[in-house]
Amino acid sequence: MLFAELPPTPPPAIVQSVGYDTRIRLNSIGFLPEAQKQATVAAPCKEFTVVRMSDQAVVFSGQASTPFKTAVSDTDETVQFVDFSAVKAPGRYKVQIAGVGLSAPFDIGPCVWNLPFEVASRAMYLWRCGTAVEGTWNGITYRQKACHLEDGWMDYAGGGHTKHPTTGGWHDAGDYNKYVVNAAMSIGLMLKAWEQFPDHVASDSLGIPESGNHVPDLLDEVRWEVEWLFTMQGDDGRVYHKVSSLNFRYWGPPDKDDGPRYLTPWSTTATADFVGTMAETARAWKAFDTNFSAKCLDAAKKSWSFLQAHPEQVDADMTAFHTGAYNTKDRSLRLWAAAELWETTGDAATLHDFEKGAQEFSCTFSKGGRGWGDMTDLAFATYLTSSHPNERNADIVAQLTKSLLTRANEIVAVSQNNGYRRPLGVERSTWYWGCNGTVASQTLLLHLADKLQPDPAYRATAQCALDYLFGRNFHSRSYVTGLGALPPLHPHDRRGEPAWPGYLVGGGWPDGRSWKDDRARYDLNEIAINWNAALIYATAAFAEPQPAKQ
Numbered sequence: 001m002l003f004a005e006l007p008p009t010p011p012p013a014i015v016q017s018v019g020y021d022t023r024i025r026l027n028s029i030g031f032l033p034e035a036q037k038q039a040t041v042a043a044p045c046k047e048f049t050v051v052r053m054s055d056q057a058v059v060f061s062g063q064a065s066t067p068f069k070t071a072v073s074d075t076d077e078t079v080q081f082v083d084f085s086a087v088k089a090p091g092r093y094k095v096q097i098a099g100v101g102l103s104a105p106f107d108i109g110p111c112v113w114n115l116p117f118e119v120a121s122r123a124m125y126l127w128r129c130g131t132a133v134e135g136t137w138n139g140i141t142y143r144q145k146a147c148h149l150e151d152g153w154m155d156y157a158g159g160g161h162t163k164h165p166t167t168g169g170w171h172d173a174g175d176y177n178k179y180v181v182n183a184a185m186s187i188g189l190m191l192k193a194w195e196q197f198p199d200h201v202a203s204d205s206l207g208i209p210e211s212g213n214h215v216p217d218l219l220d221e222v223r224w225e226v227e228w229l230f231t232m233q234g235d236d237g238r239v240y241h242k243v244s245s246l247n248f249r250y251w252g253p254p255d256k257d258d259g260p261r262y263l264t265p266w267s268t269t270a271t272a273d274f275v276g277t278m279a280e281t282a283r284a285w286k287a288f289d290t291n292f293s294a295k296c297l298d299a300a301k302k303s304w305s306f307l308q309a310h311p312e313q314v315d316a317d318m319t320a321f322h323t324g325a326y327n328t329k330d331r332s333l334r335l336w337a338a339a340e341l342w343e344t345t346g347d348a349a350t351l352h353d354f355e356k357g358a359q360e361f362s363c364t365f366s367k368g369g370r371g372w373g374d375m376t377d378l379a380f381a382t383y384l385t386s387s388h389p390n391e392r393n394a395d396i397v398a399q400l401t402k403s404l405l406t407r408a409n410e411i412v413a414v415s416q417n418n419g420y421r422r423p424l425g426v427e428r429s430t431w432y433w434g435c436n437g438t439v440a441s442q443t444l445l446l447h448l449a450d451k452l453q454p455d456p457a458y459r460a461t462a463q464c465a466l467d468y469l470f471g472r473n474f475h476s477r478s479y480v481t482g483l484g485a486l487p488p489l490h491p492h493d494r495r496g497e498p499a500w501p502g503y504l505v506g507g508g509w510p511d512g513r514s515w516k517d518d519r520a521r522y523d524l525n526e527i528a529i530n531w532n533a534a535l536i537y538a539t540a541a542f543a544e545p546q547p548a549k550q
């Protein structure tokens with residue numbers, strides 16, 4: 001099936017030019033009927049109305065809040081808030097503010113997050129390497145021929161000039177290389193969406209080649225990457241760190257990128273991440289393909305044994321390469337590997353390894369949502385939501401639960417003190433390369449907290465993250481290509497333009513005013529699998545449950 005065969009969900013409003021007043025800043029996708037609905041207004045205002053677009057009827061009127069001064073390290077401006085949560089009837093609307101103008105359009109309805117979830121998930125398919133892909137979105141057909149069919153060479157990995165086939169997988173980001181560490185983070189987030197919201201992500205009609213095979217497409221897409229990961233495992237269980245060109249110089253369609261690409265030596269980071277990925281995938285796939293599930297688990301066990309025989313960190317020698325390094329300390333990755341392997345097998349020795357490691361990390365969740373360099377949050381999430389909870393150490397469970405709720409409450413408070421309700425905060429330290437991905441991945445802690453101790457503020461704040469990413473921000477623009485109001489048109493993506501759809505760009509830094517829609521600015525406007533996986537998770541949480549599989 002081609003990408004063109006979209007499910008019959010009405011498309012969200014897409015505004016390709018500024019047809020609205022950018023001083024009225026709101027989530028341009030929309031809101032669930034019962035959700036909190038707010039906009040930030042960067043102009044003096046008193047009264048506002050909500051106008052239904054189908055008949056121009058005024059369905060709500062209200063008063064703006066008192067002025068709020070944003071931090072200098074944020075956007076350094078005075079804003080006001082308007083709240084139209086009382087509008088609940090499905091439809092398409094705009095906010096109108098006397099003396100200012102009209103907002104971008106937005107929808108209210110039970111399915112407003114389904115299409116963003118679907119487009120972000122299909123975007124992973126469009127990233128596939130080693131196969132032709134094709135899809136249509138918003139009237140444009142995107143095509144790519146099979147690429148990188150010569151992956152990869154062993155010259156730098158101790159194998160001489162021999163081939164170790166590593167075709168397949170996803171391109172990592174704006175570049176076409178393939179990195180095990182970032183793949184693991186991405187799959188970890190996508191499978192958390194599956195584990196926590198299985199009925200929200202059960203669609204078998206996302207428009208990928210496997211659609212209609214009676215397996216949720218999200219799991220099919222994970223499998224595509226996992227099949228590549230198998231090729232990165234050596235016979236003894238070591239896992240090669242990456243397969244890559246020697247530099248980033250090439251810019252153009254991937255099938256024309258015919259320079260040699262090489263494996264690097266193995267690393268304990270890649271090996272640990274491989275174990276976690278394979279063990280978690282084995283669980284997810286068990287009900288759909290027992291042979292594949294068993295293959296994943298066998299691969300996880302083999303690399304776990306190799307890892308235990310190498311207790312000290314070993315990094316890959318990448319001195320010949322000038323591409324992404326994805327180097328980090330391996331302790332949290334080993335922790336995640338143990339968590340996933342124990343959850344899948346119930347093995348007591350592996351549980352002991354995890355619990356010992358958890359104490360090394362003081363049983364503490366991250367404040368802002370960690371990335372590929374620190375997998376403790378994913379490890380702790382798996383432990384806290386275990387399907388065999390009675391095997392766990394009660395003290396560790398209590399400490400982790402307390403830490404999680406503390407962090408979630410901090411995120412809620414930080415969001416409430418922000419002019420755009422950005423849950424990551426306003427300090428300089430919260431603006432960095434890829435911070436939009438962190439805004440999306442923070443929702444993991446919020447939904448996890450909501451699962452363990454339900455509180456409407458957690459869900460509301462998770463939605464604030466989406467509000468921010470889809471237009472309630474200083475730029476009054478969606479940060480996701482092809483979706484929402486005036487989305488990025490020039491992402492840092494070697495496939496070129498028009499911008500391929502469904503990708504979250506990294507976001508501005510060092511403050512909230514700094515984003516530029518400039519393809520040369522990879523530090524502001526690149527796309528990446530880990531950020532998209534976070535977006536998939538964040539949107540999955542609010543997607544309307546899908547009908548049961550046929």
Ligand SMILES: [Zn+2]
Binds near residue numbers: 128130147148254
């Ligand atoms: Zn490729």
